[in-house]
Amino acid sequence: MTQTVYENSSLQSNLFVVWSEFKKNMKFLTAYPVIFVFWAVFPIFWFIPFILQGQAFVGGLESPSFGLVAGTEEYIPFIVIGAILNSYVNTLLYGVGESIRREVLQGTLDYVFAAPTNKVFVLIGKAISESVSSTIFATSQLALSVVLFGLDLTLGVVLPVFFIVILLIMGLYGLSLVLAAVSLMYKQSHDVSETIGYVFYVFSPVRYPIESLPSWAQVVGKLIPLTYALIIVRGIMLIGTPLSEMYFEVLMLLIIDAFLIFAGFYMFNWMEDKTKRSGTISHF
Amino acid sequence: MEKTEKNKLRQINCPSGYSWANLKAELRAIWEGNVKAWKIDFAYPVSFIRQLISPVVFMLPYLLYGLVLIGGRYSENLASLVGTGDAVAFIFTGYIMMGFIGTAVWAMGFSMRREQWFGTLEAIYVTPASRLGQVLGMAVHSTIHQGMGTLMQFLFIYFTFGLTMNISGILPALGIFALMMFALYGFGIVIAALSLILKEGWIVSDSFYSVMSILSPVAYPLTVLPTLAQQASAIFPTTPALIGMRTFLITDYVPEVVGNVFLHLVILCGVWILFGVFIFHITDKYVRKKGMLKKF
Numbered sequence: 001m002t003q004t005v006y007e008n009s010s011l012q013s014n015l016f017v018v019w020s021e022f023k024k025n026m027k028f029l030t031a032y033p034v035i036f037v038f039w040a041v042f043p044i045f046w047f048i049p050f051i052l053q054g055q056a057f058v059g060g061l062e063s064p065s066f067g068l069v070a071g072t073e074e075y076i077p078f079i080v081i082g083a084i085l086n087s088y089v090n091t092l093l094y095g096v097g098e099s100i101r102r103e104v105l106q107g108t109l110d111y112v113f114a115a116p117t118n119k120v121f122v123l124i125g126k127a128i129s130e131s132v133s134s135t136i137f138a139t140s141q142l143a144l145s146v147v148l149f150g151l152d153l154t155l156g157v158v159l160p161v162f163f164i165v166i167l168l169i170m171g172l173y174g175l176s177l178v179l180a181a182v183s184l185m186y187k188q189s190h191d192v193s194e195t196i197g198y199v200f201y202v203f204s205p206v207r208y209p210i211e212s213l214p215s216w217a218q219v220v221g222k223l224i225p226l227t228y229a230l231i232i233v234r235g236i237m238l239i240g241t242p243l244s245e246m247y248f249e250v251l252m253l254l255i256i257d258a259f260l261i262f263a264g265f266y267m268f269n270w271m272e273d274k275t276k277r278s279g280t281i282s283h284f
Numbered sequence: 285m286e287k288t289e290k291n292k293l294r295q296i297n298c299p300s301g302y303s304w305a306n307l308k309a310e311l312r313a314i315w316e317g318n319v320k321a322w323k324i325d326f327a328y329p330v331s332f333i334r335q336l337i338s339p340v341v342f343m344l345p346y347l348l349y350g351l352v353l354i355g356g357r358y359s360e361n362l363a364s365l366v367g368t369g370d371a372v373a374f375i376f377t378g379y380i381m382m383g384f385i386g387t388a389v390w391a392m393g394f395s396m397r398r399e400q401w402f403g404t405l406e407a408i409y410v411t412p413a414s415r416l417g418q419v420l421g422m423a424v425h426s427t428i429h430q431g432m433g434t435l436m437q438f439l440f441i442y443f444t445f446g447l448t449m450n451i452s453g454i455l456p457a458l459g460i461f462a463l464m465m466f467a468l469y470g471f472g473i474v475i476a477a478l479s480l481i482l483k484e485g486w487i488v489s490d491s492f493y494s495v496m497s498i499l500s501p502v503a504y505p506l507t508v509l510p511t512l513a514q515q516a517s518a519i520f521p522t523t524p525a526l527i528g529m530r531t532f533l534i535t536d537y538v539p540e541v542v543g544n545v546f547l548h549l550v551i552l553c554g555v556w557i558l559f560g561v562f563i564f565h566i567t568d569k570y571v572r573k574k575g576m577l578k579k580f
Contacts, residue, residue: 034487035487038487038490038491042490042491042494045494045495045497045498046494048498049346049497049498049502049503049504050345050346050349050503052498052503052504052508052509053346053349053350053353053503053504054349054353055504055508056359056361056362056365056503056504056505056508057350057353057354057359057361057362057371057504058353058354058359058361059360059361059364063353063354063355064355065352065353065354065355065356066352066353066355068355069352070352075353079349190331191328191330191331191334194334194338195334198334198338198341201341201342201345202341202344202345206345207345207348207349208345208348208349208352209352212348212351212352213348
């Protein structure tokens with residue numbers, strides 16, 4: 001007598017789906033070791049020009065005018081933290097948002113949709129695998145930055161920073177669910193992901209403090225979860241502000257997360273139903 | 285008799301060898317490659333518009349970060365290094381090159397790989413035309429496309445920050461730009477050849493792009509780099525081109541490296557184009573011999 005997964009309780013079955021999807025994606029990742037090494041190391045090269053630009057423009061490692069706006073005169077750790085947190089946006093938005101599209105291209109979406117399971121759990125499995133891989137890459141980049149740029153990292157800040165990273169990931173899950181929903185219906189979600197990536201890159205304080213933007217752009221920036229995550233993490237790591245003193249930013253991040261997750265689940269279920277009715281699941 | 289007539293009907297006159305007719309035919313093939321790429325672009329208008337504004341989006345962080353760092357537009361330290369402290373003019377003249385590096389590394393480098401994804405690479409390989417035509421067709425398309433992006437950057441900078449440039453330097457700067465593009469085409473051909481062998485060639489492209497963007501004096505003068513990196517940057521056409529163009533376009537700019545940029549670029553043109561064509565032909569023969577065209 002063999003027991004299939006469908007005979008188990010609903011929760012167990014759903015967890016099994018999440019676990020299987022997670023394992024599948026991790027197998028994909030480890031099947032290409034060069035790609036793995038690339039993401040663990042190469043993003044550092046993308047922010048090196050900003051560090052060199054800083055040295056050319058101010059002639060040292062600190063800028064008093066930068067300190068007036070950013071709260072810290074040291075621009076190198078500011079840039080490093082911005083780049084590492086932004087790497088979560090790159091992997092989660094493009095990774096999860098386009099995962100549905102990837103299943104279409106691989107010819108496996110029909111089978112995924114025919115499986116007797118809630119598709120949201122498939123996406124949760126994809127999102128968790130992307131988060132784990134993003135965290136591995138971010139940790140590697142952080143370790144390299146500590147060695148190369150002398151980034152000061154103490155154990156005391158690791159826990160609150162990890163907590164904020166989880167909150168950021170939750171918000172990005174919601175957004176990537178919206179993108180997956182768009183991908184189901186309109187197939188080419190790439191442009192939407194790219195455009196959202198642009199908005200994050202320009203309006204969030206990834207490379208510069210949000211205060212340097214015009215006031216209307218600051219309003220846009222304050223609707224983005226990455227903005228709050230960056231403000232909090234820089235506050236903890238660079239200025240030494242305790243997490244409890246940044247309760248407003250944490251609260252804002254939680255509110256945005258809740259909204260995005262709700263919108264993501266609602267849109268994905270709606271679009272799934274719509275595509276099933278219209279019979280366009282396997283369309284390219 | 286009847287059989288011979290039928291064969292004649294099927295016969296197509298293809299010019300070959302080093303003749304004027306063949307050159308015309310190859311140029312036509314390059315042009316058609318360019319037209320095809322534009323048709324694909326216009327088929328996705330949203331994507332086209334996004335790509336048009338992306339040069340501005342990616343330039344903005346360099347500008348805003350630079351302005352916050354120095355607390356204004358003028359950098360004393362930059363002026364001590366290159367004679368001019370105008371950060372906006374310096375970043376703009378440097379950043380316009382980034383898009384053209386992308387032209388060589390991404391557009392040309394991936395032209396063959398893209399055909400493979402579309403499932404049309406074999407069809408292109410059996411046409412009686414040089415395979416390089418496909419790469420060069422994409423080069424024409426992406427140069428025009430990037431030119432439009434650069435115009436967007438210029439308009440944005442001009443209307444947002446204002447830009448003072450030496451008008452009389454535009455013509456020699458364009459000459460330098462043309463030489464740089466020819467050398468970059470050679471570089472792009474090398475990447476295209478590599479993408480035929482290395483199926484995950486985007487890693488090669490991205491690696492080259494990252495290294496070139498660090499070694500080229502885009503947002504900082506060359507003197508900021510360590511000596512070894514400064515010497516290594518001389519093999520990329522963007523380095524002499526940026527120094528030369530800034531010399532002609534920015535008043536008071538003092539080139540960080542003394543030398544004849546025209547001669548440097550002419551040598552790089554010859555070397556990169558010859559090297560590119562040589563590598564492409566070797567790779568082309570190799571992948572056909574090994575039957576690798578269909579492999580993903």
